[in-house]
Amino acid sequence: METNLQHHGILGMKWGVRRYQPYPKGHSGGREIGEAARSRNVKKEQKKYDKQVKKNWAKAYNKTADYANRVLIPQINEKYTRKYGANWFSEASKNNAENYQRYMKEYEDLFNQTYNEMLESMIGKRPQ
Secondary structure (H helix, E strand, C coil): CCCCCCCCCCCCCCCCCCCCCCCCCCCCCCCCCCHHHHHHHHHHHHHHHHHHHHHHHHHHHHHHHHHHHHHHHHHHHHHHHHHHCCCCCCCCCHHHHHHHHHHHHHHHHHHHHHHHHHHHHHHCCCCC
């Protein structure tokens, strides 16, 4: 019994490489479709957004600090003066320490909110 070695491929064609790969309609070869593609696009958008934040954070922070000095601090001072009296900040008491902590927390929250709004107006919303 004699055996013959036969090859049924195309001469010069690499093994394991197809000339034609059937992809779904509207799909270009080698790229993900569906959820994988969306996930990849979101990651690219987030990277682009983070790059813009790094580039513009100081400008947004400075604008926010100017706004805080002109508007936020006088607004909060007026609120606490109406609530606790004109010399609420200068009196030394345990109650004033608690008031001061509230004052600083409120200022910090408003500053961060304003900073985020400033960044959003300069760069746009963070991709989700």
